[in-house]
Amino acid sequence: LALAQRLGYRIKQVPIRWRDDADSRFDPLSGGLKNLIDIFKIRLSLAHAGRPK
Known part of the structure; x- marks a missing residue:
């Protein structure tokens, strides 16, 4: 979406x-870290997107 x-x-x-869904699980520690x-x-990718390679 950002791009x-x-x-x-x-x-x-x-x-x-x-x-x-009672079977759905989310671990806030590992999931939150992965999201960050x-x-x-x-x-980082967007910051480098406009630069020539």
Whole structure:
């Protein structure tokens, strides 16, 4: 989404329907850390996207 927005594409929000799943699990420690690392990678990638190789 960040790259699409940078390239000038329009971003549209669409509704989704959430459903509770008792078997679903999320570990806030490892999952949260992975999400932070992914965000850092995206920001780093976008910072280098405009530079010639």
